[in-house]
Amino acid sequence: MTAFRFETLATDGAARRGRLHTAHGTAETPAFMPVGTAATVKAMTPDAVRSTGAQIVLGNTYHLMLRPGADRVERLGGLHRFMDWPGPILTDSGGFQIMSLAARRKLTEAGVTFQSHIDGSKHELTPERSMEIQRQLDATITMVLDECTKWPIEEAEAESSMRLSMRWAERSKAAFVERDGYALFGIVQGSTFPDQRLESAAALTAIGFDGYAVGGLAVGEGQTATFNALDVTVPALPGDKPRYLMGVGRPDDIVGAVARGVDMFDCVMPTRSGRTGKAFTRRGEINIRNARHADDPRPLDETCDCPACARFSRAYLHHLFKAEEILGPVLLTWHNLRHYQALMADIRAAIEARTFAAFQAAFAAEQAKGDIEPV
Amino acid sequence: MTAFRFETLATDGAARRGRLHTAHGTAETPAFMPVGTAATVKAMTPDAVRSTGAQIVLGNTYHLMLRPGADRVERLGGLHRFMDWPGPILTDSGGFQIMSLAARRKLTEAGVTFQSHIDGSKHELTPERSMEIQRQLDATITMVLDECTKWPIEEAEAESSMRLSMRWAERSKAAFVERDGYALFGIVQGSTFPDQRLESAAALTAIGFDGYAVGGLAVGEGQTATFNALDVTVPALPGDKPRYLMGVGRPDDIVGAVARGVDMFDCVMPTRSGRTGKAFTRRGEINIRNARHADDPRPLDETCDCPACARFSRAYLHHLFKAEEILGPVLLTWHNLRHYQALMADIRAAIEARTFAAFQAAFAAEQAKGDIEPV
Numbered sequence: 069m070t071a072f073r074f075e076t077l078a079t080d081g082a083a084r085r086g087r088l089h090t091a092h093g094t095a096e097t098p099a100f101m102p103v104g105t106a107a108t109v110k111a112m113t114p115d116a117v118r119s120t121g122a123q124i125v126l127g128n129t130y131h132l133m134l135r136p137g138a139d140r141v142e143r144l145g146g147l148h149r150f151m152d153w154p155g156p157i158l159t160d161s162g163g164f165q166i167m168s169l170a171a172r173r174k175l176t177e178a179g180v181t182f183q184s185h186i187d188g189s190k191h192e193l194t195p196e197r198s199m200e201i202q203r204q205l206d207a208t209i210t211m212v213l214d215e216c217t218k219w220p221i222e223e224a225e226a227e228s229s230m231r232l233s234m235r236w237a238e239r240s241k242a243a244f245v246e247r248d249g250y251a252l253f254g255i256v257q258g259s260t261f262p263d264q265r266l267e268s269a270a271a272l273t274a275i276g277f278d279g280y281a282v283g284g285l286a287v288g289e290g291q292t293a294t295f296n297a298l299d300v301t302v303p304a305l306p307g308d309k310p311r312y313l314m315g316v317g318r319p320d321d322i323v324g325a326v327a328r329g330v331d332m333f334d335c336v337m338p339t340r341s342g343r344t345g346k347a348f349t350r351r352g353e354i355n356i357r358n359a360r361h362a363d364d365p366r367p368l369d370e371t372c373d374c375p376a377c378a379r380f381s382r383a384y385l386h387h388l389f390k391a392e393e394i395l396g397p398v399l400l401t402w403h404n405l406r407h408y409q410a411l412m413a414d415i416r417a418a419i420e421a422r423t424f425a426a427f428q429a430a431f432a433a434e435q436a437k438g439d440i441e442p443v
Numbered sequence: 444m445t446a447f448r449f450e451t452l453a454t455d456g457a458a459r460r461g462r463l464h465t466a467h468g469t470a471e472t473p474a475f476m477p478v479g480t481a482a483t484v485k486a487m488t489p490d491a492v493r494s495t496g497a498q499i500v501l502g503n504t505y506h507l508m509l510r511p512g513a514d515r516v517e518r519l520g521g522l523h524r525f526m527d528w529p530g531p532i533l534t535d536s537g538g539f540q541i542m543s544l545a546a547r548r549k550l551t552e553a554g555v556t557f558q559s560h561i562d563g564s565k566h567e568l569t570p571e572r573s574m575e576i577q578r579q580l581d582a583t584i585t586m587v588l589d590e591c592t593k594w595p596i597e598e599a600e601a602e603s604s605m606r607l608s609m610r611w612a613e614r615s616k617a618a619f620v621e622r623d624g625y626a627l628f629g630i631v632q633g634s635t636f637p638d639q640r641l642e643s644a645a646a647l648t649a650i651g652f653d654g655y656a657v658g659g660l661a662v663g664e665g666q667t668a669t670f671n672a673l674d675v676t677v678p679a680l681p682g683d684k685p686r687y688l689m690g691v692g693r694p695d696d697i698v699g700a701v702a703r704g705v706d707m708f709d710c711v712m713p714t715r716s717g718r719t720g721k722a723f724t725r726r727g728e729i730n731i732r733n734a735r736h737a738d739d740p741r742p743l744d745e746t747c748d749c750p751a752c753a754r755f756s757r758a759y760l761h762h763l764f765k766a767e768e769i770l771g772p773v774l775l776t777w778h779n780l781r782h783y784q785a786l787m788a789d790i791r792a793a794i795e796a797r798t799f800a801a802f803q804a805a806f807a808a809e810q811a812k813g814d815i816e817p818v
Contacts, residue, residue: 107762111769113750136737136762144740144758152754343769362511365519375488379527383519387482387511394486394718394769 072251072278074310074331078420082302082329085419088124088310090208091249092148092156095123097310097331098415100322100408101158103339106131107141107151110339111394111401114152120374120402121409124156124208126334129201130165133191134184138204146206158253158334159207161198161240164216164283164315175215177232195239203245211281212240214255219287226259233257234271241275251278253312259284260293262300269304280305281312282330291321298328319348319411323431326415327424338408342401345389349407351437356400360442361386374406375399447626447653449685449706453795457677457704460794463499463685465583466624467523467531470498472685472706473790475697475783476533478714481506482516482526485714486769486776489527495749495777496784499531499583501709504576505540508566509559513579521581533628533709534582536573536615539591539658539690550590552607570614578620586656587615589630594662601634608632609646616650626653628687634659635668637675644679654685657705661691669696673703694723694786698806701790702799713783717776720764724782726812731775735817736761749781750774 070089074097078085086097102109102117105128109117117125127147132138144150147157166173166182173182179194193201198213214233217226237254244252254272258264272280282301285294294316305311312332313325322333338348345357349369354361356368364382372378376385376399388396418427445464449472453460461472477484477492480503484492492500502522507513519525522532541548541557548557554569568576573588589608592601612629619627629647633639647655657676660669669691680686687707688700697708713723720732724744729736731743739757747753751760751774763771793802 106766106768107759108766108768108770111773113770113773114754115750131766135766136758140738140758143738144756150756150759150762363515363518375490379489381519381525383511383515384482384525391481391483391506391510393481393483394772395483395488397769398486398488398773 070249072249074279074308076308078422080419080422080424081327083326083415083419083424084329084331085416086310086331088156089249090156090251091247092154092208093123095156096416098322098326098412098419099124099332100412101126101332101334102405102408103128103334103336104151104153104157105336106135107147109401109405111343111398112339112405116402117153117405118155120405121413122405124158125153127151127157127159127205127207128165129159129162129198129205132159132205133162133193133201134186138201142204142206146204148206156208157206158209159202159205159211160314161202161211161213161255162193163198163214166193167216167218177235179213195236196243199240199243199245208249209251209253209279210244211253212237212255212277214257214283216284216287217257217259219259219284219289221259223261223264226257226261227264230257230259230264230268234268237272238275241277253277253279253281255281255283255314256301256305257284260289260297262297265297265301266304269301273304273306277309279310279312279332281314283314285313286316286321291324294321295324295328298325298330302329319408320432320435322411323415323428326419327428338404339401342404343397345396345400347400347407348404349439350434351439352435354439356382356385356396357389358386364443366440366443368403369407372403372406372410374403376403445624447624449654449683451683453797455794455797455799456702458701458790458794458799459704459706460791461685461706463531464624465531465626466622467529467583468498470531471791473697473701473787473794474499474707475787476501476707476709477780477783478503478709478711479526479528479532480711481510482522484780486718486773487714487780491777492528492780493530495781496788497780499533500528502526502532502534502580502582503540504534504537504573504580507534507580508537508568508576509561513576517579517581521579523581531583532581533584534577534580534586535689536577536586536588537568538573538589541568542591542593552610554588554611570611571618574615574618574620583624584626584628584654585619586628587612587630587652589632589658591659591662592632592634594634594659594664596634598636598639601632601636602639605632605634605639605643609643612647613650616652628652628654628656630656630658630689631676631680632659635664635672637672640672640676641679644676648679648681652684654687654707655680656687656689658689660688661696666696666699670699670703673700673705677704694783695807695810697786698790698803701794702803713779714776717779718772720771720775722775722782723779724814725809726814727810729814731757731760731771732764733761739818741815741818743778744782747778747781747785749778751778
């Protein structure tokens with residue numbers, strides 16, 4: 069069994085081309101992790117997910133602990149076997165979802181108690197319990213339990229929340245059962261306050277983790293503020309460990325974050341947008357439900373090699389959404405995930421070639437063109 | 444371009460092992476045609492449909508003429524290109540769906556006028572218009588426009604309806620544009636009245652079609668009455684043409700109909716059931732939503748080689764349906780279609796080996812066992 073390890077293969081400015089080595093295989097970075105909330109990347113078979121180029125996926129502790137339950141997943145051989153994803157899986161700690169429950173949860177020093185959104189049943193999540201659940205799920209990468217603050221937030225409130233998250237990080241580390249090829253990541257908090265981000269990064273580094281996530285961003289603060297937070301935070305993190313920007317983002321968010329030294333990403337955007345008919349293309353986003361596509365024999369994106377683009381017309385995809393056919397969400401999710409993975413492959417190639425700045429400029433120019441003219 | 448042709452490869456009693464030769468390739472018979480109502484076999488990619496062994500699929504004229512419209516499909520290169528199904532496609536005539544609109548339609552000698560279930564717009568379907576629409580769709584096999592009667596029905600009403608359908612069959616034949624490798628099928632009506640079935644079969648044979656369907660069955664009359672109608676009708680049809688039992692059915696309906704000389708089938712059962720969590724197995728039907736499956740590590744059907752059975756547990760499939768994940772309907776549809784195609788392959792092999800009677804007995808015995816015991 070291999071040790072968990074992050075290998076840097078090339079750099080270009082702050083951007084890094086790397087490789088994660090885990091108990092469940094490797095993942096090339098910068099990496100985008102499709103979100104498999106309830107043990108499935110929505111609307112996709114695992115084969116389809118793999119075919120897009122994804123090597124690592126994300127699962128949500130909050131959803132899985134409630135349904136089907138961590139005990140059950142453990143009895144069934146863990147998440148990899150359960151959902152037929154033998155590759156690496158990262159699970160979040162449950163904190164983010166629970167914080168968004170607002171009225172349905174109560175926070176103390178010990179942890180958080182909350183009511184299930186499914187059946188109203190009461191549950192408690194502590195750092196120790198989160199570690200236990202993620203072990204039962206057999207997560208390759210476990211995330212510490214943290215409090216993800218809302219935005220905007222008062223400085224003092226952000227600070228006390230961040231310090232609670234740091235105490236929870238320490239308890240998470242103490243409770244985490246080390247296994248060869250498995251990893252525990254800390255999460256930097258501190259909202260958009262540079263001093264707090266630095267304090268948090270230093271606190272986590274002192275505890276020592278296998279990787280470092282930047283949390284509490286992309287919650288409404290805007291791309292400039294996100295990037296500013298990265299500019300402060302990333303240089304304060306150990307250079308030999310992977311960096312993961314949680315819940316981000318749109319393609320241009322990802323490109324900008326890679327330029328700032330981020331290695332890993334996850335976001336529901338490609339899957340959620342796909343289910344509602346929104347497609348990402350090299351020339352920006354389009355809504356396939358729009359009537360302008362009804363007679364268009366051209367593919368969504370002629371530069372894309374996904375089944376939706378290689379096999380079908382915009383007219384057909386438009387028809388599927390108008391007729392509310394399941395194949396519509398399936399094909400657009402597939403396209404969006406392939407679009408994201410093709411972007412990550414291009415990013416990795418540009419860093420290897422040390423042409424990332426040129427790539428970044430060309431990417432922005434292409435996005436700015438907007439969709440092709442109607443037929 | 445090949446002529447449309449039905450080749451008989453072997454027989455066993457009344458059962459026939461054959462092959463359809465068409466402009467869009469061949470299909471082995473007895474054949475089950477998955478239903479692709481709105482230019483998609485619901486929840487399946489064309490690759491997935493092909494992987495189950497299906498060689499010919501069905502489209503619904505009624506749905507397609509309303510959305511996306513026959514003109515549009517024609518402009519986009521026909522149904523084969525539109526839905527990425529290069530193989531043979533059979534389209535029904537629209538009659539069956541329109542009859543089920545009841546209050547929203549009006550029948551005359553000329554044809555039927557009806558209101559769209561989508562937007563209330565008015566449409567007319569005549570035998571001539573149905574032929575034109577199916578030509579625009581580029582159907583490999585076109586069905587005549589008929590009136591599909593409800594059941595039960597008075598003898599006199601069934602008779603006048605059947606005779607109207609025969610006049611429409613003659614008009615359909617006159618309006619059908621012959622093309623190499625394309626076919627027009629007549630439809631025998633006459634409900635459960637033997638004399639009417641014989642009259643209808645004789646009338647169609649006199650007109651002359653490339654194949655003969657038996658319509659108006661599986662509408663509530665029960666399996667015995669269906670089989671009785673086949674016992675009367677099939678021997679009255681030309682031996683050198685394919686026979687198609689429309690809208691049938693469950694696996695045991697199919698096995699019994701093959702024994703009576705039927706070559707082709709279609710039914711929404713495997714796809715519709717799959718979307719609601721019902722699975723067909725060699726040991727009968729099961730509902731994966733049932734709590735007894737929640738912890739079951741075994742596959743749906745250990746004799747099945749579909750992805751749902753080869754890759755996942757009953758527990759996982761149960762979870763997907765409880766969590767209302769799209770992958771649940773996708774996987775159960777896939778399983779059911781594979782189950783049907785595997786059944787057809789076994790049927791074909793048994794006829795070739797002249798062991799169809801033994802196969803039929805073994806099939807019934809296995810079905811009667813019921814599902815495996817809970818773990």
